[in-house]
Amino acid sequence: MKRVPTANWSESFHYSFRDCLYPSSLEAVCVTVSQASRIKVLGSRHSFNGIVDGDVALSLAEVPIDPVIEADGKHVTVGAHSTYGELALFLHEHGLAIHNLASLPHISIAGAIATATHGSGISNGNLATAISGIEFVTGDGSIVKAKRGDPDFSGMVVHLGALGVVTRVTLDVRPEFQVAQTVYEGLAWDSLLANLDGIMGAAYSVSVFTQWAEKAGAIWLKSTAPSDDLPAMLHGAHRSTEKRHPIIGLDPRNATDQLSEYGRWSDRLPHFKMGFTPSNGEEIQSEFHVPREKGAVAIEALLSIRDKFAHLVQVVEFRTTAADELWLSPQYQRDTLSIHFTWIKDQEAVNVAVGHVEQALSPFDALPHWGKVFTLGNIGARYEKLADFARLRDRMDPQRKFSNPWLEKVVFGAS
Ligand SMILES: Cc1cc2nc3c(=O)[nH]c(=O)nc-3n(C[C@H](O)[C@H](O)[C@H](O)COP(=O)(O)OP(=O)(O)OC[C@H]3O[C@@H](n4cnc5c(N)ncnc54)[C@H](O)[C@@H]3O)c2cc1C
Structure with missing residues (x-):
């Protein structure tokens, strides 16, 4: 019997999931998503609000993270559910690093970039800015890949869990420091x-x-x-x-x-x-x-x-x-x-x-912060690029398989 998560990391937000699916390969993720009517992907559950909630959850915990240094030596590609801690251990073996980390290494990459998680430094972008490539499984089970510079890539990285299952990400790396x-x-x-x-x-x-x-x-x-x-x-x-x-x-x-x-x-x-x-x-x-x-x-x-x-x-x-x-x-x-x-x-x-x-x-x-507690209602309307993001979601998730009440209200302004 697979575990169905009941709450976030600090048990301050209780989920309403009645089931959690654990596919163990990319192919299985595609099949699982294509057969589901609605699904919410779990990261490491470090958010504090309804951004992660729904009826059926999907965990990538059983999919291998398979990190690979790209041929140019300047990028690493890894399972998006890898934690930053796991990625850092792998990068260390290759004398490499990423530009910054949040206050803890326990969070997943896909979950962190979903909410624009950041560290600090006046010259350091948030953790999503290190992403140079991203792969999604979308609602019909097909795979969508994009890289920095592609149309809409800038809308895909801080994804709020709204566009599909992020399965792999490519990050910029630099020599270890x-x-x-x-x-x-x-x-x-x-x-x-x-x-x-x-x-x-x-x-x-x-x-x-x-x-x-x-x-x-x-x-x-x-x-x-x-x-x-x-x-x-x-x-x-x-x-x-x-x-x-x-x-x-x-x-x-x-x-x-x-x-x-x-x-x-x-x-x-x-x-x-x-x-x-x-x-x-x-x-x-x-x-x-x-x-x-x-x-x-x-x-x-x-x-x-x-x-x-x-x-x-x-x-x-x-x-x-x-x-x-x-x-x-x-x-x-x-x-x-x-x-x-x-x-x-x-x-x-x-x-x-x-x-x-x-x-x-x-x-x-x-x-x-998208992943923390606030009482303001419709935040999406404060973003200049919301309409572009809404069009992107229409294309990537026309069936709204990855939606939930939090997204509709906080991001898209449903009352
Ligand atoms: C102790 C603690 C310290 C923190 N420190 C910082 C900090 O230093 N800086 C900061 O900015 N924030 C910080 N946070 C907040 C945290 O980084 C964010 O809430 C982040 O989004 C959590 O990532 P997660 O992997 O736990 O994702 P979750 O909270 O599990 O999920 C977040 C969103 O990502 C989606 N998601 C997750 N994985 C996938 C996937 N593979 N595909 C599609 N969608 C997915 C979920 O559906 C959800 O919409 C902290 C939180 C805690 C509890």
Whole structure:
């Protein structure tokens, strides 16, 4: 008897699946999909809303991921359900890397690109921008392949699970690189707001963690350049001499190594180690992307209402992502500052707090992370390329086999 998943990773969202299908080859995926009336593909279940829900689920867990370095040595093709952690291990054997990772290596590639999952770095695009080729099984069981530069490719990568089963992806790779992680603590709010771009641009990838207390919090630098000469103080924050967890008070054992010690890119770019439970586990997440130039005023707006939400916050993280051309990416033609909330696991209270956050951020063109909790209704309408995406879906999924109520309401505006 195959397992039917009942909830997302943190068990904060409960699925209504009554069955889950586990095809074990590409051919079996084609047959399974062609015979189904409606289907929702599971990634690693790290999203927090109804983007993954439905009657019948499909898991690719039994399809081999078969990673292959392409002949040019600049690309890798792999089963789309591979996790970034699995891909990183394979790339390491070949001395290769991808440009960035999210806070955890446990998520699947297809699920991550579906929602424009990102890491940080003012010059780093989100994880979907590394995709140079994509293969789908569409509703009638046929295979559709596209590569960067093809018509509609830019609409296919941030796919929201709406276009078909993503079976294989090709990603840009580069020579393996080393990263050193250094934490600076005691950052003052004034300093953060006055130097936001300088702080966020201080290394290859930078995160600022806050709990909305008297001080803003800590800066986490992930540096590719030699870190030997990093200063003792950075914008008034002091260099930590102990290893930290992003959530103050939690055991830093699960967190990736710090104290400026160089290590493999894949062991430093995420905050959490592969073999451990990432983050807290007992949590709900929300995230809002604002244009980077409005970042400081957006943070100030939140500071002015922090009494309405801070009591529910485990930690908030600020990150940056570079602009791209992917139709449903929150970074479509804009550099962003992302404001990420790890909430305590109290959905009702969190929904109220999220409403306050959304109201405070409304003057700043904020777009929610597709895979996290938000209360705004129709988000699709805020995207310039929605009509193109709708036409693409009409072509790729005319029968709406991959639809669900969340997609129809949040993306396509059904009431
Ligand atoms: C602890 C934690 C840390 C996180 N850190 C970050 C972070 O650093 N940055 C960030 O941006 N986000 C982060 N997230 C959010 C997470 O990256 C996104 O929600 C992502 O979409 C989850 O990927 P998944 O593989 O779990 O996909 P799921 O949540 O399972 O699915 C997401 C969507 O993808 C579709 N899908 C999945 N696989 C396929 C496939 N093969 N074919 C077609 N459709 C498919 C699903 O149907 C669904 O529509 C985090 C989440 C958690 C729980």
